[in-house]
Amino acid sequence: MDPLSWTGSIAFLNPILMIALAILVLSVLAWLLIGAVMPENRAINASADGSVTLASGPRDMAALVLRFAFLGTAAIVLAYLVLGIVLDTKAGIIGAMARQFLPVWVALVVLFGVSISYKRRLGLYGKLFDSPIGMIGFALVMFWVFTGFFGSLDLIVTHDPLSQVSGMKNKVPGTPLRNPDEGVLQWYLLGGDNLARDVFSRMVKGAWEVVKIAPVATIFAFMVGITLGLPAGYFGGRLDTLLSFLANLILAFPVILLFYLLVTPEIVATGLPQYMAAILFAFPLIFFGVLINSRFRTQPSKNFTWLLVTLLPLSLLYLSLINEEGSKIDIAPRALDFIPLPGGLLVVFVSVVFVNSPTVFRIVRGLTMDIKTRDYVAAAQTRGERPWYIMLWEVLPNARGPLIVDFCLRIGYTTILLGTLGFFGLGLEPESPDWGSTINEGRKLLSIYLHPALPPAMALLSLVLGLNLLADGLREESLKD
Amino acid sequence: MGMFILRRTGVMILTALCLTFIVFFLTNLYPNLEKLAKTQGNFRMTDEAVASWLDSNGYAQPTIQKYGQWLGVLPGWTHETEDGVTGRCITGTLTQAEAAEARSFCGILQGDWGYSTRFKDEVSSIVAERLGNTGYLMFWVLMLMVPSALIIGVLAGMREGSVTDRSLSTVSILTTATPEYVSGVIFIAVFTSSTVGLKWFKGTATSAMDNPTFENFFLPVLTIALYGMGYIARMTRASMTEVMTAQYIRTARLKGVSFHNIVLKHALRNALIAPFTVIMLQFPWLLNGVVIVETLFNYKGFGWILVEAAGNNDIELLLAISVVSVFVVLVTQLISDIGYVYLNPRIRMS
Numbered sequence: 001m002d003p004l005s006w007t008g009s010i011a012f013l014n015p016i017l018m019i020a021l022a023i024l025v026l027s028v029l030a031w032l033l034i035g036a037v038m039p040e041n042r043a044i045n046a047s048a049d050g051s052v053t054l055a056s057g058p059r060d061m062a063a064l065v066l067r068f069a070f071l072g073t074a075a076i077v078l079a080y081l082v083l084g085i086v087l088d089t090k091a092g093i094i095g096a097m098a099r100q101f102l103p104v105w106v107a108l109v110v111l112f113g114v115s116i117s118y119k120r121r122l123g124l125y126g127k128l129f130d131s132p133i134g135m136i137g138f139a140l141v142m143f144w145v146f147t148g149f150f151g152s153l154d155l156i157v158t159h160d161p162l163s164q165v166s167g168m169k170n171k172v173p174g175t176p177l178r179n180p181d182e183g184v185l186q187w188y189l190l191g192g193d194n195l196a197r198d199v200f201s202r203m204v205k206g207a208w209e210v211v212k213i214a215p216v217a218t219i220f221a222f223m224v225g226i227t228l229g230l231p232a233g234y235f236g237g238r239l240d241t242l243l244s245f246l247a248n249l250i251l252a253f254p255v256i257l258l259f260y261l262l263v264t265p266e267i268v269a270t271g272l273p274q275y276m277a278a279i280l281f282a283f284p285l286i287f288f289g290v291l292i293n294s295r296f297r298t299q300p301s302k303n304f305t306w307l308l309v310t311l312l313p314l315s316l317l318y319l320s321l322i323n324e325e326g327s328k329i330d331i332a333p334r335a336l337d338f339i340p341l342p343g344g345l346l347v348v349f350v351s352v353v354f355v356n357s358p359t360v361f362r363i364v365r366g367l368t369m370d371i372k373t374r375d376y377v378a379a380a381q382t383r384g385e386r387p388w389y390i391m392l393w394e395v396l397p398n399a400r401g402p403l404i405v406d407f408c409l410r411i412g413y414t415t416i417l418l419g420t421l422g423f424f425g426l427g428l429e430p431e432s433p434d435w436g437s438t439i440n441e442g443r444k445l446l447s448i449y450l451h452p453a454l455p456p457a458m459a460l461l462s463l464v465l466g467l468n469l470l471a472d473g474l475r476e477e478s479l480k481d
Numbered sequence: 482m483g484m485f486i487l488r489r490t491g492v493m494i495l496t497a498l499c500l501t502f503i504v505f506f507l508t509n510l511y512p513n514l515e516k517l518a519k520t521q522g523n524f525r526m527t528d529e530a531v532a533s534w535l536d537s538n539g540y541a542q543p544t545i546q547k548y549g550q551w552l553g554v555l556p557g558w559t560h561e562t563e564d565g566v567t568g569r570c571i572t573g574t575l576t577q578a579e580a581a582e583a584r585s586f587c588g589i590l591q592g593d594w595g596y597s598t599r600f601k602d603e604v605s606s607i608v609a610e611r612l613g614n615t616g617y618l619m620f621w622v623l624m625l626m627v628p629s630a631l632i633i634g635v636l637a638g639m640r641e642g643s644v645t646d647r648s649l650s651t652v653s654i655l656t657t658a659t660p661e662y663v664s665g666v667i668f669i670a671v672f673t674s675s676t677v678g679l680k681w682f683k684g685t686a687t688s689a690m691d692n693p694t695f696e697n698f699f700l701p702v703l704t705i706a707l708y709g710m711g712y713i714a715r716m717t718r719a720s721m722t723e724v725m726t727a728q729y730i731r732t733a734r735l736k737g738v739s740f741h742n743i744v745l746k747h748a749l750r751n752a753l754i755a756p757f758t759v760i761m762l763q764f765p766w767l768l769n770g771v772v773i774v775e776t777l778f779n780y781k782g783f784g785w786i787l788v789e790a791a792g793n794n795d796i797e798l799l800l801a802i803s804v805v806s807v808f809v810v811l812v813t814q815l816i817s818d819i820g821y822v823y824l825n826p827r828i829r830m831s
Binding site: 028031032035036245248249251252253254255256257260261262264266267269270272412416419420423424436439440442443446447448449450453454457460461464465467468469472 | 492495496499500504507508510511512513515516643644645648654655657658659660662663666667669670673674675676677684765768769772773776777784787788791792794799802803806807810811
């Protein structure tokens with residue numbers, strides 16, 4: 001087997017791409033320079049037929065060139081992908097990767113097609129598709145979400161991310177396997193790492209590690225922050241002083257010191273993470289209980305049904321999450337413990353929630369203090385509504401804009417925290433393909449072999465960048481209302 | 482104002498006490514002590530041997546009592562054997578008579594920071610030396626980060642929605658999305674590796690501890706500075722755009738003041754109040770960046786001893802580290818509050 005080159009038979013596209021990129025860079029520079037130096041054009045031309053147009057000057061020319069250069073480059077990149085999907089390994093590493101990601105492309109096209117055609121009926125989510133920045137961010141995020149999801153179903157990965165293949169140690173991208181099994185891809189697309197494992201498959205599997213932990217951990221952090229931040233902002237006084245002191249206490253801790261103290265096997269052995277989980281995971285229960293009770297307090301039968309419908313599954317989930325066989329908290333019967341959450345994963349989860357919730361608390365508290373002075377809150381108070389009803393059904397819905405934006409940013413921050421944990425080898429098992437651990441392994445030989453460390457680093461960068469852009473787009477669109 | 486500072490100092494001391502107690506409690510949990518005993522003694526110790534080692538080294542007392550001794554409000558422990566007396570305030574083994582003369586209190590209140598089990602040295606000297614290294618690093622990070630972040634923010638915010646604004650905002654989003662371990666790895670790969678060929682910088686900063694040069698010191702500084710820069714720049718931009726829409730700026734424009742003068746003389750001063758607070762509150766994050774970058778570039782400073790101490794459960798060194806970092810965090814918060822009042826005369830402390 002010959003080694004794969006980067007582009008294989010579609011190499012004829014490379015010079016075209018180079019030219020397009022050069023034009024793009026030049027036009028960006030020209031655009032910036034003209035934008036900074038030339039004054040804005042305000043001249044108005046009246047033509048013979050009576051219509052009035054803005055005179056086009058060098059600024060508009062530069063913008064036009066930039067637009068065409070960008071579209072041209074995008075078209076060529078698209079050509080790489082389409083030809084890659086068609087030609088598979090004949091189109092080199094790029095082609096083979098494009099083919100491997102086929103389920104992701106299909107899912108992305110379907111998602112965007114459906115969303116754009118119904119965007120007027122989809123509220124804030126639909127408005128996202130009016131902002132180019134937001135769309136790019138959403139596309140990046142969903143790319144990794146789909147990659148993680150399909151990767152966990154073994155659709156994208158080419159090799160087992162944990163198995164070591166002889167002769168593949170630190171091999172460059174596109175190296176063929178020595179004696180490949182039937183039905184397996186015969187190359188390591190992005191090369192092998194220092195334990196001769198496939199870098200590409202590990203990167204794809206690493207996406208799942210992030211996708212399965214980060215959003216859920218962020219939701220938990222929001223539950224904790226909202227449940228404590230609302231009363232602190234609404235009631236103020238001693239309660240506020242106490243809770244703010246606790247939040248500042250956690251925020252004054254250097255995050256890495258906290259991780260080192262919490263995420264060690266010795267601490268897991270004491271059961272401390274489980275006790276913390278028992279407290280932190282109880283907040284969603286409290287939140288939904290109070291949410292429903294404050295709404296249907298006056299209609300006992302409806303209240304009871306709703307509470308039963310939400311709290312029963314949530315309690316089961318709660319028990320299953322904190323309960324672990326043979327650990328300090330082992331109270332539920334085996335049949336109820338349907339989510340296996342090993343100590344290492346639990347402690348990562350708990351510490352990420354623990355670090356994030358004080359910041360959410362501060363944001364919610366600030367928003368509540370602002371919103372409680374509004375007229376509709378005064379109206380509700382005059383109607384004689386209970387404090388919790390006002391907090392959860394009047395204040396919270398009106399604070400949703402900033403909270404949704406912060407939610408996106410916070411998932412990105414959680415991703416960075418998970419990477420930090422992996423980077424210091426804390427929590428997750430040593431073989432784990434998560435991006436932080438892979439970067440940590442790869443960096444040791446970085447001056448000789450670049451390929452093991454760069455793919456996970458780029459993956460993490462693009463996911464967090466996508467989340468930041470998404471948050472930016474959402475903020476822009478929600479301000480337009 | 483005096484009352485305000487006094488109250489803040491009180492809260493600060495309370496916070497520091499709570500935090501150090503948490504660190505103390507976590508490091509003194511039994512599995513951690515067992516690990517410490519095994520690394521200090523030997524790895525094949527029996528459970529009885531571990532218990533007796535802990536007992537003779539003063540670790541077997543109740544946590545509160547040990548914490549009091551570390552603080553210096555309770556007398557240090559002593560342990561008598563046939564050979565003589567050992568104890569917290571005693572170096573080596575002494576006879577009964579000599580031990581009676583030794584100090585009975587030796588905690589941080591007496592200026593005694595304890596002994597590092599990892600480095601076999603006085604904690605105070607280790608922390609002082611490593612903090613010096615990190616202080617040097619931090620100084621250059623701030624020198625690079627603050628001016629460039631402010632310039633980017635002001636340039637982006639002075640014409641909202643312009644070409645410069647959009648491109649600079651994209652740059653700042655990009656830097657906030659790049660954690661230190663990603664940008665560090667990319668920089669090392671591009672600028673130091675022999676495969677790419679741009680051998681402009683050195684991939685480690687070990688030699689920078691004795692002899693810092695541009696070649697071995699720039700990459701760590703840049704890596705820390707970039708991550709914080711985007712955030713400060715975005716805050717500066719937000720504050721600058723707000724100021725530029727203010728009434729008095731419009732008045733200045735209508736009077737015919739040149740744009741140049743409006744930005745430099747009228748807007749800039751008011752626009753820099755908010756970033757001042759943000760810069761001060763960035764210190765805790767910089768501390769994180771320091772730990773990552775010192776590990777990545779092998780620069781033996783404060784972050785490096787944090788990793789070493791935490792990895793080896795070096796209790797007294799960890800406590801000293803947390804005291805120092807909590808102190809840094811809280812003092813910067815205090816400075817940011819006081820500075821805000823001085824910079825913004827509309828706010829007065831009651």
